[in-house]
Amino acid sequence: MAELSFQLNGKAVRVSDLDPHTTLLSWLRQAGLTGSKEGCAEGECGACAVLLLRPDDQGSRLEAVNGCLLLLPSLAGREVWTVEGLSGNGDLHPVQQAMLQGGSQCGYCTPGFVVSMAAEYYRKGREGFDLEALSGNLCRCTGYRPIRDAALALGRPSPEDPLARRLSEPAPPLGPLHYQAGPTYLRPASLPELFQALEAHPQARLVAGGTDLVVEVNQRFARAEVLLDLSALPELQTLQWGPDYVEIGAGVSLSELERWLAGRIPLLSEWFPLFASRLIRNRATLGGNLGTASPIGDGPPVLLALEAEAVLVSAAGERVVPLERFFTGYRQTALSPGEVIRAVRIPLPLAPQARFYKVSKRRLDDISTVAAAFALRLEAGVVQHIRIGLGGVAATPVRAYQTEAFLQGKPWDERTVRAAAEVIRGEFRPIDDHRGSAAYRTAMLGNLLQKFHAETAEVAV
């Protein structure tokens, strides 16, 4: 089929014969909806932000996402709003009204900020305005303060607000899609359909949130004959808290996960705000983070410290691979052809003390120079269990086995940790690059271990 349809600003639209690598942003702009801007086409600036409707337990919810990283067919059957849909032809939307107070200078970033702000404005049960909602938007003109002031001054939507009303109804369920216009875009809605598709197209490129893949499409003109979208598979959207482990569907977005966990896995809670931005987290998945297998990704160190396992599924059935054996080489994984990551399992109980640290050029959401996650259990001041996951120090994400072994059974005191810091500094040979030198990375490993000790020692005593 060379046609698909979705809802745009409350009206049905049909798209036909367009290459499935077309992004929503470029399609919108060609269709004359030029409110969404392109500032980078790589998910960094947020000028392209649009609103996507998602189901939630009280109906539905609006999420702001990067329009430049959405492949058009991924929208089939979904509802999308752009900045144009907020004011319609009539009065300014309250968010737009708030931005009039100095929030705009050149105005190029403004529609993106308006959209990100609107998503937070409509968030149910919010108290105040969570500025994290604006973390994915860059502005070069205003210095941000007037924008922050606008956000903090926002009231709440009135019950008659058409979008607020829409949110009390559920979002449409995602069905299967078979779209072909040049390349093929498949969105199976069940595992059997997935296996069928994988058998027919063993070379298909998997897409989850697309936050890695579509950057490649935009920046390096990556093209696939067949794209296989995993987002309509209920089996990848599950979240289960069992007696022995927590199982997180590989297709759950990080924002969704954050909400669902509500702090129950403290190490993940520490990690989320350091991961990119709200816009990216609304799409990015654990499956994609592991699938990309970037040596500087920060999912792997966290999951390694939690001793997570990847649940891989194929037509032949499931197998469970501990994460430490999942990364086999530079950007290589244990995935066989025809296999996808269905879920990530985190064993229970959790080590009581855990921390995640990221050192980067900027403060928070940068690509990390070094990422380190620690999970620790003490018994009477002695290390009974420690797991250390690291990124940015080798060709793959790694565990610091030698350091773990060194610490095992030793008292968790300053002397031991100082010695352990030397062990961890000697355990890896990181590289020099423009993000950081080998010497800095090596030194950081020890420092972060000592920082972890300093922050946990009080509790331990």
Add this chain to the structure above:
Amino acid sequence: MSNRYIGQPMKRLEDGKLVRGQGQYLADLPSENLLHLVLVRSPYAHARLVSVDTTEARQCPGVVGVYTSSDLPELYAPASVPRDAQGALHPLLARERVRYAGEPVVAVLATSEALAHDAAQNVWVEYEPLPAYADVRQAEQAPPIHPQLPSNVALARKTTSGEVAPAFAQAHAVVSARMVQQRVAPSPLEPRGVLASWDGIREALTVWSSTQMPHDLRSAIAERLGLAENQVRVITPDVGGAFGAKINVYPEEILVAYLARRLGRSVRWLEGRSESFGATIHGRAQVAELEMAFDAEGKILGLRGRVVADLGAYALETTLGNAPGTILMLQGPYEIPAVELEMVGVYTNATPTGAYRGAGRPEATYYLERLMDMGARALGLDPAEIRRRNFITGPFPYKTRTGARYDSGAYGEVLQKLLEVSNYPQLRAEQAQARQQGRLLGIGLCSYVEITGYGWETGGVRINPDGSAVIFTGTSPHGQGTQNAFVQIVAERLGLPPERISVVQGDTLAVPYGMGTAGSRTLSVGGSAVLKAADIVRDKVTRIAAHLLEAAPEDIELLEQGWGVRGTDRAVPMEQVIATAFSPRKLPPGLEPGLEGHASFALRDANYPFGAHLALVEVDPETGQVRILRYIAVDDCGVVINPLLFEGQQHGGIAQGIGQALYEGIVYDQEGQNRTANYLEYALPKADQMPPLEPHRHQTPSPTNPLGVKGVGEAGAIAATPAVVNAVLDALGIAHLDMPLTPEKVWRALAHPAMPARPR
């Protein structure tokens, strides 16, 4: 009557459109029947072009043309080349050699952007790589990258005044440093773009460009295409930021205009973000070796040294201006009895550099303010005290040894105000206390004086029969909102409601002439022209009102309800004056119909804003990460027409200054590849990195223009960088580190003071 509009925090009239997403930027213009230009750019920083094979690309679907330099006339982008400098002009497409990674080599024109990209992948260029010199120190000694020139040194000047050698011989203390002003990318959120359309009926070219200088672009295109200036119309749509980067006329603008003319079609080029990191000028890019001599009391005796500017591979219009601008402002707000300064501009295998927010003043201010802090350390003085002892106190106008003529200044007062509003002694006490607890707090000061305004400008005011009015200006703001200040001026002078006034700018057909928006000139030069035009109209309005009221024009005054006779209750509403102006029979003898005035204004002397900023930072000793806790600014930019616009410029400028101090920097590797060509690698400041700014004002009216204003566009970017760097170094207790102060650099300084920082 006191001011109704001038000085008021009036909201900007264009924002309704912008928040709706209805701004019309270049990429938003209607795009039917366009041909799309995509440029194949050099992957090498320096190479000989061996061969270019476009056969395959020409056969790709949708392709209309594929061009190399041999398919084009020999045209270059314009450059401003001082008489004593060696100009190396930027060709539209590379000829024989490429000299920086990102230089355009082949132009591909197709019916869609995607098809043009596809075809561009099928252009085969053979390069013979040559040694690349992206580093200015290497390039200074290297064989010339432009073989027609004797060396890579394009510009070398010396400024000497006073007795420098004795000053240094007598000095109680001398501080010296090698300081790098790293290359940074202006990076407006809207990249560049241009669209040109040939109109065969009128035999004229219309060009839309995301530029700061429409008239300049018009002249450049007309001259190169052999057209008269009345055959080229340049329009700027909404412009999504520029910060100096869109002053230059770039090769792509000429190329698009040329192709549109040659094919008789509409042609568009849009710059991508990564492309922009290579194809749009970078700013700063200097290395300075300077020393300053002090007497025992901390008074400056002399300043000497050398500033080497990295020009990049070619000269564009603003490339050769930064270094002279740096020297001009190197005396800052201080009495310096003797200077000996050398300036060198060097071509390198890197993206051309040019004006970026401040262009010369941030560099000069940074060097000086670093030296002042070093002097304070050497002499055991408080940084505030050493500044106080050296300020110029007048009389104004004050001529500096570096060639500037300060119109007015109150440097001590603004520093004093800063110390008061920040409660400086208290901050120092807190710092000492924090240190006891192992926390590293740092306080950084920056006193600055800068230069704004130049050239001349046209302004016009037209009142329509329905009472609406139009302002015409040759300035071309691109986000600052200065047009709103013009509306306030006209509303004030003519008693018209602001919402009935619109502004025409950025259109060479509608506006007689203009020098665009740059150098924070818009309000002082453009605003003064608008004021003069408004007063021409006001004069006529007064005469009509006098006629209607049977009074003398001298007795007419502007009231809330219209125009009245002083000392009486007789008045006529503005509507009646306007109606009369458009009824020839009702006009008094000697007055012609219509209500319109046009004027021009030339700024004879630049004006010199000044101020003092303070940053309070905390450094994490474990990781070297820096957090700004407070940021306080006191800026004096003369009379403030609109405090909202004023603060907007303060905020934005400070954010960019902080960006340079802590995060931003273009990094070239040994091969001359830009390793920072996207936002993932090139770190623009984000919202959570901006401290809550505390902006303050001080007002000393400027005598250089009738409004008494100075420019505010660049102050923040000038002052914030040294203030933040001084604060971090204060926290670390060391003399100097080069920017950006990344965690690694700071951490190295803390952990291993002996470990040399890697070149960045």
